[in-house]
Amino acid sequence: MTAITWDSKLSAVAGSAASKIEKAFGYRTVGELLGHYPRRYVDKGGVSDLENLTLDEHITFVARVVRSQQKAYPDRRRGGMAYRLEVVVATEHDRLALTFFDKKKHLADWRARTIAEGSTGLFSGKVGRFRNDWQLTNPQTKIFGAGHEDEAGLALAEFDAMPDLLTIYPATSTVQSWQIQDAITLALRMIEEVPDVLPEAVRREHGLLDARQALEWIHRPDSWGEKGAAEKRLRFDEALVTQTALAQRRAVLAALAAEPRTGRPGGLLDRFDERLPFTLTDGQQQVSAQVLDDLAAGHPMHRLLQGEVGSGKTVVALRAMLRVVDSGGQAALLAPTEVLAQQHHRSIVEMLGDLAAGGMLGGDADGTQVALLTGSMGAAARRSALLDAASGTAGIVVGTHALLEDKVQFADLGLVVVDEQHRFGVEQRAALTEKAGATPPHVLVMTATPIPRTVAMTVFGDLETSTLVELPRGRAPIQTNVVPLRDQPGWIERVWARLREEVEAGRQCYVVCPRIDDTSKGSDEETAAADEGPALAAVADIAPMLETGALEGLRVGVMHGRLPADEKERTMRSFADGDIDVLVSTTVIEVGVDVGNATAMVILDADRFGVSQLHQMRGRVGRGGHPGLCLLVTNAEAGTPARERLAAVAATSDGFELSRLDLEQRREGDVLGASQSGRRSGLKLLSVIRHEEVIAQARGVAEGVVADDPALSRHPDLRHALERLRESEQADYLEKA
Numbered sequence: 001m002t003a004i005t006w007d008s009k010l011s012a013v014a015g016s017a018a019s020k021i022e023k024a025f026g027y028r029t030v031g032e033l034l035g036h037y038p039r040r041y042v043d044k045g046g047v048s049d050l051e052n053l054t055l056d057e058h059i060t061f062v063a064r065v066v067r068s069q070q071k072a073y074p075d076r077r078r079g080g081m082a083y084r085l086e087v088v089v090a091t092e093h094d095r096l097a098l099t100f101f102d103k104k105k106h107l108a109d110w111r112a113r114t115i116a117e118g119s120t121g122l123f124s125g126k127v128g129r130f131r132n133d134w135q136l137t138n139p140q141t142k143i144f145g146a147g148h149e150d151e152a153g154l155a156l157a158e159f160d161a162m163p164d165l166l167t168i169y170p171a172t173s174t175v176q177s178w179q180i181q182d183a184i185t186l187a188l189r190m191i192e193e194v195p196d197v198l199p200e201a202v203r204r205e206h207g208l209l210d211a212r213q214a215l216e217w218i219h220r221p222d223s224w225g226e227k228g229a230a231e232k233r234l235r236f237d238e239a240l241v242t243q244t245a246l247a248q249r250r251a252v253l254a255a256l257a258a259e260p261r262t263g264r265p266g267g268l269l270d271r272f273d274e275r276l277p278f279t280l281t282d283g284q285q286q287v288s289a290q291v292l293d294d295l296a297a298g299h300p301m302h303r304l305l306q307g308e309v310g311s312g313k314t315v316v317a318l319r320a321m322l323r324v325v326d327s328g329g330q331a332a333l334l335a336p337t338e339v340l341a342q343q344h345h346r347s348i349v350e351m352l353g354d355l356a357a358g359g360m361l362g363g364d365a366d367g368t369q370v371a372l373l374t375g376s377m378g379a380a381a382r383r384s385a386l387l388d389a390a391s392g393t394a395g396i397v398v399g400t401h402a403l404l405e406d407k408v409q410f411a412d413l414g415l416v417v418v419d420e421q422h423r424f425g426v427e428q429r430a431a432l433t434e435k436a437g438a439t440p441p442h443v444l445v446m447t448a449t450p451i452p453r454t455v456a457m458t459v460f461g462d463l464e465t466s467t468l469v470e471l472p473r474g475r476a477p478i479q480t481n482v483v484p485l486r487d488q489p490g491w492i493e494r495v496w497a498r499l500r501e502e503v504e505a506g507r508q509c510y511v512v513c514p515r516i517d518d519t520s521k522g523s524d525e526e527t528a529a530a531d532e533g534p535a536l537a538a539v540a541d542i543a544p545m546l547e548t549g550a551l552e553g554l555r556v557g558v559m560h561g562r563l564p565a566d567e568k569e570r571t572m573r574s575f576a577d578g579d580i581d582v583l584v585s586t587t588v589i590e591v592g593v594d595v596g597n598a599t600a601m602v603i604l605d606a607d608r609f610g611v612s613q614l615h616q617m618r619g620r621v622g623r624g625g626h627p628g629l630c631l632l633v634t635n636a637e638a639g640t641p642a643r644e645r646l647a648a649v650a651a652t653s654d655g656f657e658l659s660r661l662d663l664e665q666r667r668e669g670d671v672l673g674a675s676q677s678g679r680r681s682g683l684k685l686l687s688v689i690r691h692e693e694v695i696a697q698a699r700g701v702a703e704g705v706v707a708d709d710p711a712l713s714r715h716p717d718l719r720h721a722l723e724r725l726r727e728s729e730q731a732d733y734l735e736k737a
């Protein structure tokens with residue numbers, strides 16, 4: 001048998017299946033294939049017979065397919081056809097019905113082909129009842145090797161030869177679990193050397209398996225203990241590789257020179273401070289001082305500023321921007337949405353007053369200009385903003401993703417502020433910092449979603465963190481109530497009556513809906529969920545309903561992401577000016593929108609939103625010193641997790657506590673952001689939420705390795721792993737662009 005290496009082509013072990021595997025999973029090398037870990041393990045000893053079944057029991061068994069029939073039927077809810085595969089399987093003594101449902105024809109056909117009469121497989125699922133008979137619905141299925149379908153004896157021999165824990169791999173409609181398993185088994189036999197990223201001393205110290213053993217046991221364990229030990233080792237590897245990448249990035253940054261921005265006495269910053277209508281909180285002062293110190297240092301600042309909604313991060317950022325302008329540089333503020341960019345622009349211009357009218361009639365002689373650049377601006381406005389940025393006329397440029405485009409140039413970009421980090425990936429930050437040319441700018445990242453320490457370590461490991469804990473004085477508490485329509489359908493009338501009272505008292509309100517209109521899709525999850533229940537509240541329905549019904553006579557405005565930019569801007573301005581009483585909106589108002597006179601918010605179908613999102617949204621009210629009110633309207637039943645989440649939001653205003661709650665319930669991908677999750681990031685076994693200790697240990701190891709051997713010349717396998725990680729990050733970035 002010829003020896004192969006980690007980087008050998010996939011076809012060396014997968015033969016003709018290689019191209020299918022590449023197409024399905026993107027793997028090209030043996031190493032990538034070996035990183036395809038089983039999704040599930042099934043204890044062979046735990047295989048059940050089909051006697052004495054009980055309802056809801058989870059069973060796993062080997063059986064032969066004796067009948068398999070596809071039925072098509074009209075899908076009333078979605079329209080079109082749906083498919084049902086009715087299967088009967090038999091063991092030596094018993095028979096059992098299995099039913100598989102598919103909505104897509106190609107999937108249904110694939111299933112019918114795979115689970116064909118005469119084939120033998122492993123089935124696993126929960127026992128249900130249908131018309132007085134036991135039945136399994138959509139059980140997990142693993143059909144044994146192709147080509148043996150007609151010979152149950154052979155298939156059973158194959159079953160006997162399998163290790164004691166059966167592995168089930170993530171599969172697709174074109175590549176089946178057994179094909180992957182065959183290729184992996186072959187790869188494990190043929191591969192000569194398995195790369196080892198872990199220094200031997202560290203491996204011993206932490207009691208970890210050697211690399212080859214770990215790989216063998218993750219794919220072919222004979223016991224749960226072997227599987228666990230393998231996971232422990234491979235998890236450490238994942239943590240070490242990411243932490244090494246971050247340690248290197250930190251080392252590079254620490255070695256970079258940046259232009260120190262020390263400002264000047266009597267400059268814009270001093271004059272801004274003089275006219276600030278409030279005093280900074282202690283926290284704001286401390287963090288501001290930290291930031292100004294960073295700016296004055298000779299290497300680039302990379303700071304994450306965390307702070308509750310309304311904790312006053314913007315002022316801190318603005319002071320930093322003014323310091324940079326005072327030093328002859330420019331600052332860019334990157335916002336996640338148009339609405340937010342427009343609002344930042346508006347409020348910065350307002351706060352600066354004549355200081356923002358530099359070079360204009362009536363403006364301050366020393367003043368600067370604040371430019372706005374968003375994707376959907378008209379050509380003329382856009383040209384002029386581009387010119388102001390490139391010439392340096394604009395000391396501050398506020399914008400959305402549009403700021404990242406190649407066309408955008410700065411005369412001397414000294415500071416990049418990113419608002420609401422969780423919407424921007426690391427690469428986007430990088431794209432903006434590259435605009436500063438040879439000397440990198442300082443970077444300040446602001447987020448209102450508190451990030452747990454380990455996530456910060458993993459994803460934002462190259463950032464220092466500061467946190468604003470207190471809210472500015474005079475911030476009134478927000479009272480939050482759940483309105484359970486399922487138990488109290490009549491309460492919706494009281495909700496609208498309450499809004500009317502607010503408006504009559506001279507205040508303004510938000511009504512938030514999960515959807516724009518009937519055709520708008522939420523996330524996949526929302527759409528899937530929407531299939532089941534009643535239609536979700538949509539802006540396009542609720543606004544006219546209120547205007548002609550419960551809120552007749554009030555001025556109702558509409559706001560959502562699909563409106564043209566100028567209309568969004570106009571609407572937000574009228575709302576800010578008090579010309580709209582009730583703004584019916586989607587979550588576009590989630591982040592940062594700041595209208596002090598808005599005191600009440602009604603969130604319809606509140607159970608559709610995450611805990612942190614709800615907390616963010618309600619932070620929009622009660623900002624102007626008047627008490628805020630937030631009503632979480634829901635159709636969810638009492639006692640369901642959805643209702644418990646809402647109760648938690650109503651019960652506490654501690655964003656950090658809610659964020660922890662949220663993290664427990666969300667999946668990893670949401671936490672890391674799409675760009676950092678999944679196979680590309682190399683994080684398969686490591687959870688930034690659950691494996692805090694591993695991450696901390698790996699961080700220590702990585703620091704040591706990088707300090708001792710910055711180029712990793714004595715750690716070739718680790719170096720290669722990093723190269724692969726970078727390549728895939730690069731590939732990811734290109735794909736998105």
Ligand code: ADP
Pocket residue numbers: 278279280281284307308309310311312313314315448472473592594623
């Ligand atoms: P966030 O941290 O959510 O971005 P903002 O910076 O938007 O918060 O601040 C929210 C509001 O609080 C703004 O209207 C701002 O002017 C005001 N604010 C900020 N700092 C203070 C302070 N120290 N005292 C009083 N009001 C403040």
Ligand code: MG
Pocket residue numbers: 313314591592
């Ligand atoms: Mg903000």
